[in-house]
Every structure is written in C-alpha cells, then in structure tokens.
Amino acid sequence: MTPLSPAICALLGFTALTVVLALGYVGYRVALVLSFKAAANSWTRGAASHVDPAIVTRVQHAHMNCIENLPVFATVVFIAYAMGQLALIDELAMVFIGLRVAQSAVHVINTNATMVFIRGNLWLAQMSIIVFWLWQLYAAH
Numbered sequence: 001m002t003p004l005s006p007a008i009c010a011l012l013g014f015t016a017l018t019v020v021l022a023l024g025y026v027g028y029r030v031a032l033v034l035s036f037k038a039a040a041n042s043w044t045r046g047a048a049s050h051v052d053p054a055i056v057t058r059v060q061h062a063h064m065n066c067i068e069n070l071p072v073f074a075t076v077v078f079i080a081y082a083m084g085q086l087a088l089i090d091e092l093a094m095v096f097i098g099l100r101v102a103q104s105a106v107h108v109i110n111t112n113a114t115m116v117f118i119r120g121n122l123w124l125a126q127m128s129i130i131v132f133w134l135w136q137l138y139a140a141h
Helices: 006-034 054-082 086-109 113-140
Strands: none
Touching: 006 054, 006 086, 054 086, 054 113, 086 113
C-alpha cells in the first residue's frame, strides 16, 4: 500500500472536519425533532422559527465556512495531483490543515472581537498558502 501524501491527508482531514461540524449541529436538531421539541421544518433557510443555542449556531457557521473553503483547497490538491506536482504542496499541507482546524475551533469557541480577529488572521494565512501554491503550480507548468 502506498502511503498518502500530506496533501491528500490534509484534504481528507478538511473533509472530515466539515462532516464533523455538520453532524454537530444537525445531530442537535435531529434530537429536538425526535423528542418532539421542534418540528422538522423549524430551520428553513432565512426564516428559522427555532432559535438554536449560540454554540450550535457557531458550529453551523464554522461548517458553512468549511463548505465555502473546502472546494478551493480541494481544487488546488487535485490540480497538483493531475500535474504530478503534489510534492509542491506537501510541505505546507499540514500547516494548512492545522490553520483550518484552529480557525474552526476559534469560530466555535466565541465570536467576540478578539476571536473574530484571530479567526480572520487564520483564514488569511490559509489564503496566503493557497496563493503561494497557485504560484508554485503555475511556475511548474
């Protein structure tokens, strides 16, 4: 069996993080529905009739942020793979996923100004790595 590259491991980790966050808030809602404490349609888009606890809302927002950013990361990994250049992104792949996990954790912990500032800088660091990778991949063609 061939070992997975760090980039592929990071992609699997990012995907797993996205799924875990989804299960976090969906699991809470399913429990409410199954215990007859809320109707299944209580969380319609844009007009929620049920107000979730703040932490559940933060988990949902962290999940949505992963949904927004996972395709960008996955695209870079797939392009590198298709070009036979995974080694170009392997070196920073674990740094990237570490930043991603930290950003999601900060998102879930609190939304005060300091935490939002930290979260924003963690995101900026991730985007800086993406731009660096894009440059490296372009230069490798």
